[in-house]
Amino acid sequence: MSAALVLAQAAETTAPININKGLSLIGYGLGAIGPGIGVGLIWAAVINGTARQPEAQGKLMGIGWSTFALVEVLALIGLVFYFLASSV
Incomplete structure (x- = not known):
């Protein structure tokens, strides 16, 4: 057997x-x-968009909430990875 194969098998068993x-x-x-x-x-x-154009507040809030949800998912995924890493 080659040395690389032996090392690969040893890495699997550790x-x-x-x-x-x-x-x-x-x-x-x-x-x-x-x-x-x-x-x-x-x-x-x-807030800046609403201050510049108050009539667009509804549309801006919808965009704000949807992007907020996407960004918060990243934080929640990080929390899940923390629990996975700490349980090993």
């Missing part, structure tokens, strides 16, 4: 790497920064 819970919590915290900034930018744009 246990998965245990991620420290503290490190995964820090990773989630850093990952939540992006959606937090995104939510702030979304609502800042809605």
